[in-house]
Amino acid sequence: MLHSVPDIDNSEALTERQQAVLDAALRLLVEEGDNLTMTAVARRASCSKETLYKWFGDRDGLLTATVQWQASKVRVAPVDRKGLDLNSLTASLERFASDWLRVISSDTSIALNRVAVGHAGSGKDDLGAIVLENGRFALARRLKPVLEAGQQAGLLDFDDAETAFRTFFGLVARDVQIRLLLGDRLELTEAAIRDDAARATQQFLALYRSRTGGANNRPQGPGAG
The missing domain is CATH 1.10.10.60 (Homeodomain-like)
Structure with missing residues (x-):
């Protein structure tokens, strides 16, 4: 319980x-x-x-x-639902991805998850369920409103927010977490984290970006086209 x-x-x-x-x-x-x-x-x-x-x-x-x-160290940048555009949505997703990569690659998260995996199904305590409910599931509850805001603004096109979240989560995580849990001495520098977060966000947008959106669906600033 x-x-x-x-x-x-x-x-x-x-x-x-x-x-x-x-x-x-x-x-x-x-x-x-x-x-x-x-x-x-x-x-x-x-x-x-x-x-x-x-x-x-x-x-x-x-x-x-x-x-x-x-888990609170993974932040979700607030978005203005009325004025949401592709740039602000992208920034929010990249910040979430960067924070999550920093958290899962920390010694504390690796140790916590190893203990949780070891306890799962053992009857020792509820740590596995606690990590799921207050880690991964809590992150979904925080990010899905951002995805839904993007959908309402005509920037994203998906049928189910949970499926879209799982896709984004998978693009960010790749095999990083399992390699860390298994002892791979994978070093994530700040530059690598930023690059991985941007890559995952762009891959997600390539899959879910709406093709029928209006002005808010066009990137702004240098290089926009």
């Missing part, structure tokens, strides 16, 4: 102290994997277990908040 914790998709919902506690929990996951305990987190974060229970409920609640905190 998943435990309910405050929704922290928006990192502003957390105090600096709570953010520091969750960062401590992430560092412990990197160092110790499954051995994460409320006692260990309290010790590392220099706070009491009572405070942790008050904020997060229990270990599963802490894990949920930790996953949400990590």
Whole structure:
């Protein structure tokens, strides 16, 4: 059973102290994997277990908040539905892709996902479900409104937002995450991340860009044609 914790998709919902506690929990996951305990987190974060229970409920609640905190680093640039054009849509998609590549290539995400995969179906705890619900599924809930805004503006053409999201997610991820999880020493530089994000966005637009849109469907600026 998943435990309910405050929704922290928006990192502003957390105090600096709570953010520091969750960062401590992430560092412990990197160092110790499954051995994460409320006692260990309290010790590392220099706070009491009572405070942790008050904020997060229990270990599963802490894990949920930790996953949400990590996922919150993947930002979705807000779009103006009325004035949305191809440039602003492209910028929003590229920012999402860049953030996601930075997050999945971090030591903390790799460690978190390895533990979650190891626990999946084991009956140990709900970490696998927690990572799915507050990681991948939460990201879909945040990005699909942007895709739907693009559809409403005549920029994108798709029948199902979930299918469109999965396509974009796959174009961004490729085999990067599985290679990292399996120990490949794949180094993603900032330049490589930017290039990969732009490539994935352009490939997505090649698949889903509307061919019947109006003025908002034409790129603006240097090189536009």
